[in-house]
Amino acid sequence: MIRAALHKVTAWVTAYPVTSFVVFFAVFPFLVPYQSLATQVLIFGLFALGFNLLYGYTGLLSFGHAAYYGLGAYGTGIALAKLKVTSLWPALGVGLVTAVVGGALIGFFCLRRRGIYFAMLTLAFAQMLYFVAFHAADLTGGDDGLRGIPLHPLTLPGVSVPLRHPLAFYFFAYGLVVLAVAGLRRILDSPFGAVLQAIRENSDRAVACGYDINRIKLLSFVFSALFTGLAGSLDALRLTVVPVDSLYWTTSGQVVIMTLLGGAGTFFGPFVGAATFLILADRLSLVIEAWPIVIGVIFMAFVLFLPRGIWGTLTTPGVQR
Amino acid sequence: MFDVPLSALTAQVFTGLVLGGIYVLMAIGLSLIFGLMTVVNFAHGSFYMLGAYVAFSVIGVTKSFWAALILAPLVVGALGFLVERFLIRRLYGRSPDDPLLLTFGLSLAMVEGAKLVWGKIGLTVDPPKQLAAPVDLGFMNFPIYRLFVIAVTAAVLLALWLFLEKTNVGLIIRAGSRDALMVRALGLDLNRVWLLVFGIGIGMAGLAGVLAGPMRGVYAEMGVEIIIDSFVVVVVGGMGSLAGAIVAGLILGEIVSLTTFFAPKLAELVIFVVMAIVLLVRPSGLFGEAGLAE
Numbered sequence: 063m064i065r066a067a068l069h070k071v072t073a074w075v076t077a078y079p080v081t082s083f084v085v086f087f088a089v090f091p092f093l094v095p096y097q098s099l100a101t102q103v104l105i106f107g108l109f110a111l112g113f114n115l116l117y118g119y120t121g122l123l124s125f126g127h128a129a130y131y132g133l134g135a136y137g138t139g140i141a142l143a144k145l146k147v148t149s150l151w152p153a154l155g156v157g158l159v160t161a162v163v164g165g166a167l168i169g170f171f172c173l174r175r176r177g178i179y180f181a182m183l184t185l186a187f188a189q190m191l192y193f194v195a196f197h198a199a200d201l202t203g204g205d206d207g208l209r210g211i212p213l214h215p216l217t218l219p220g221v222s223v224p225l226r227h228p229l230a231f232y233f234f235a236y237g238l239v240v241l242a243v244a245g246l247r248r249i250l251d252s253p254f255g256a257v258l259q260a261i262r263e264n265s266d267r268a269v270a271c272g273y274d275i276n277r278i279k280l281l282s283f284v285f286s287a288l289f290t291g292l293a294g295s296l297d298a299l300r301l302t303v304v305p306v307d308s309l310y311w312t313t314s315g316q317v318v319i320m321t322l323l324g325g326a327g328t329f330f331g332p333f334v335g336a337a338t339f340l341i342l343a344d345r346l347s348l349v350i351e352a353w354p355i356v357i358g359v360i361f362m363a364f365v366l367f368l369p370r371g372i373w374g375t376l377t378t379p380g381v382q383r
Numbered sequence: 384m385f386d387v388p389l390s391a392l393t394a395q396v397f398t399g400l401v402l403g404g405i406y407v408l409m410a411i412g413l414s415l416i417f418g419l420m421t422v423v424n425f426a427h428g429s430f431y432m433l434g435a436y437v438a439f440s441v442i443g444v445t446k447s448f449w450a451a452l453i454l455a456p457l458v459v460g461a462l463g464f465l466v467e468r469f470l471i472r473r474l475y476g477r478s479p480d481d482p483l484l485l486t487f488g489l490s491l492a493m494v495e496g497a498k499l500v501w502g503k504i505g506l507t508v509d510p511p512k513q514l515a516a517p518v519d520l521g522f523m524n525f526p527i528y529r530l531f532v533i534a535v536t537a538a539v540l541l542a543l544w545l546f547l548e549k550t551n552v553g554l555i556i557r558a559g560s561r562d563a564l565m566v567r568a569l570g571l572d573l574n575r576v577w578l579l580v581f582g583i584g585i586g587m588a589g590l591a592g593v594l595a596g597p598m599r600g601v602y603a604e605m606g607v608e609i610i611i612d613s614f615v616v617v618v619v620g621g622m623g624s625l626a627g628a629i630v631a632g633l634i635l636g637e638i639v640s641l642t643t644f645f646a647p648k649l650a651e652l653v654i655f656v657v658m659a660i661v662l663l664v665r666p667s668g669l670f671g672e673a674g675l676a677e
Contacts (some may be wrong), residue, residue: 123480125487174666178423178479179622182614183662189611190655250489274413311607315487322484352499358492365485366473 072377079329080244087236097228098300099344101235103295103337108239110320110332111246112289118327118356119250119316120282121262123181126188127317129168129355132195132309134161139208139304150214154295160293162284167366173276176265185311192309208304215292225299231232235296242289247329249285262327319361325371334373341370390523396637397642401522401529401598403636404536408591408627409613410620411543411583418623419558419580421479422471425614426486427491430585432594434459434599436501439508449658451533456589463585467578529630532594537546539590540629543583547625556580560623612639615658621671630667 075082091100113127139161141153172183195202202208216223216234225231249255259277260268270277298304307313315338324335339357346353368375413427438451445451458561466489470496472479500583510528547553554578559566567573588650592605599605616635620627643650661668 123483125483128554171662175618175663178417178421178483180620181480181483182423183658186611186615186618186655186658190652193651193655196650207545309613315491317486320486352495355492355495355499357488358488358495361488362470364484365481365488366470369481371476 066374068132069079075330076377077264080240081249081349083243083330083333084240088162088219088241091232092129093251093334094341095344097232099340101228101232101300102332102340103291104232106317106320106340107333107336108242108296109293110317110324110336111242112286112291112293113317113334114321114326115246115289116282116286117247117321118325118331119255119262120258120279121265122279123281123318124184124286125181125311125318126168126172126184126186127286127290128309128311128313129184129188129191130161130165130290130298131294131313131317132188132191132304133164133287134158135292135298135304135308136208136293136294137161137196137291139211139298140260142298143208143211147224148214150299152214152344153214154292157295158288160290161294162285165284165287167290169280169287171247185314188309188314189311191201192306192311195306195309202306205306207306211298211302211304213299213302217240229302235300238292238296242292244268246289250329254278254281281298292325301321319357321362322364322371323344323378325374328371328377330374331371331373335371338372386576392644393523394525397529397533398430399637399640400633401532401636402640403633404533405591405595405609406613406616406636407629408536408539408587408594409633410616410632411540411615411625412587413613414620414628415577415626416622417617418538418625419556419563420471420472420475420548420577422486422581423479424485424486424584425610426466426490426493427488427585427588427605429497430459430463430588431595431609432497432601432603433462433493433594435508435605436497436506436591436592437589438593438596438625439501439506439601442508446534448509451591452590455593457587458580459589459592460586464578464582465576466579466585467596471581472574475542490610494603494607501601501603503603505600507600508596510597512656522609532598535590536593552576553577561635578590584668592609612654615654617668619668621668624670626670627668627670629675 069176077314087104090103091097094100094103109127109131112130113124114123116124117197134157136157138153138157141156142145145156147153147156157214164236168184168187172187174181196204197297198204199206211226216225223230223234225234257273257278260273261279265275294308297308320339322335323338324333325331342360343353343357346356350356364371370378406639409427409431409538413424418423434455438448438455439592441451441454442448459660470485471482472487477550510526514528514531517524518530547557552656555566555571558574559576563573589607612635616631619635620629620631634655636652638657639650642653
């Protein structure tokens with residue numbers, strides 16, 4: 063009976079994904095131990111959503127998504143802290159443009175190789191950016207991170223809302239993430255989205271059907287960098303600092319873990335995974351210092367036994383491997 | 384640039400050879416494992432790290448670097464057997480991304496595990512007394528331990544080459560990397576061969592870690608640093624190509640070493656630039672076959 067009820071819920075959520083998202087995340091901050099955790103889930107869920115577009119839907123495993131997250135964060139951070147931009151919107155715009163341009167350049171290089179090489183290349187290029195940020199201390203703050211990012215009030219026509227309160231910031235992020243989620247749904251429902259999944263299933267056949275798959279893959283890469291960059295920009299505002307580790311390989315690894323825990327190639331998997339990871343890490347770190355061991359082992363167990371992830375397993379009952 | 388004393392430059396060239404040797408030991412193992420089973424072992428660097436830590440502990444107990452040099456790669460290689468048998472083997476036949484993801488999780492657990500066992504602070508390992516002094520090569524003084532590392536690397540490569548080219552098992556390994564299905568059809572048990580190759584590759588990573596310990600220190604993140612460089616070596620050389628791994632390893636070792644000398648800030652960046660150029664000019668790598676396992 064519980065199974066049937068669960069099935070009903072997941073079926074409804076799958077049928078009305080964007081509405082479900084809007085409803086659930088409107089009450090989410092009141093369900094978690096503290097509100098800043100909810101904001102973190104939202105932002106990292108968006109990060110994982112960007113990664114999932116590339117890995118889950120296009121079949122390209124990137125081990126360097128820290129690059130676009132970091133570019134978004136540094137873009138917005140530098141615009142506010144160094145260029146003294148006095149409004150949120152242009153600062154967010156700078157972050158997004160930086161991430162998209164970086165994604166297009168790195169994507170161009172990485173897409174010259176396929177499969178397993180692609181994963182290694184994305185990792186290498188992200189690590190290169192990390193070293194650049196580490197040494198360009200005048201611009202990025204280097205090892206200390208980029209500090210002194212002011213959090214300007216949100217200006218909309220006619221109103222100005224201060225974002226200091228955690229709940230105010232949550233709903234600011236919520237608005238942008240809802241737009242991103244609706245945007246992703248739109249992409250996936252378009253013919254372009256269908257071709258992405260065709261490439262994932264059988265790229266040779268997609269070529270035979272006459273699709274210029276390199277161009278389509280690059281476009282998917284750039285969209286992925288756009289969503290990821292937005293997550294980075296929002297996180298820079300949330301923390302008012304950009305740690306240099308945002309570009310480090312561990313950040314790329316985190317998003318891989320989140321997405322696989324939640325379910326790669328599923329619409330809500332990234333958010334389920336981000337919530338699972340962050341809440342688990344939050345609770346575990348109270349108990350043991352070496353909590354990443356536990357995460358590492360759980361992750362291995364998922365790769366071995368639950369490759370569909372939590373959401374993927376819930377939404378496809380009975381179709382066990 | 385022309386004011387640089389020649390002896391300092393020569394010393395740096397030798398240092399590059401040492402670094403290149405470490406790269407080669409790592410990249411050969413990665414390439415061997417990949418060539419045979421299309422497994423990209425993300426945890427390869429963590430086994431390198433483990434080799435260095437085990438060596439530290441063996442030296443602590445036996446007071447002998449030589450014991451560590453023999454024992455640590457064996458211990459690490461044995462662990463490699465277990466990882467292949469109980470983890471990687473379950474993933475054959477699935478997407479090549481899956482072993483990469485699995486070994487990524489393993490690497491995460493190993494790094495934290497090492498911190499738990501050996502502490503968060505980096506450790507130092509002294510080279511053996513016999514090799515501690517610098518040696519006068521006539522035109523310069525050079526730490527004799529580093530010459531020893533070059534010699535060990537060369538000896539291991541020679542042994543590996545003899546093993547692959549002159550033994551029956553080596554023949555099966557080479558045949559298996561060409562056409563695994565055909566080798567199975569001939570009635571050979573490839574599972575045992577894969578186990579062996581995985582153990583050898585991991586053991587070589589362990590050895591590289593033991594050798595690197597006295598030069599670069601022992602710390603939990605050492606493995607992840609080297610794995611990224613090793614991936615670059617493998618991409619530049621061409622995955623699955625042993626000759627490519629050797630040539631690319633030595634070239635990149637020299638490039639990094641000489642950049643450290645002339646422009647230290649760029650040292651960490653330069654290999655990525657080389658990689659980008661190789662990708663533009665020759666996407667399949669120096670010795671790689673286009674389309675292999677893509």
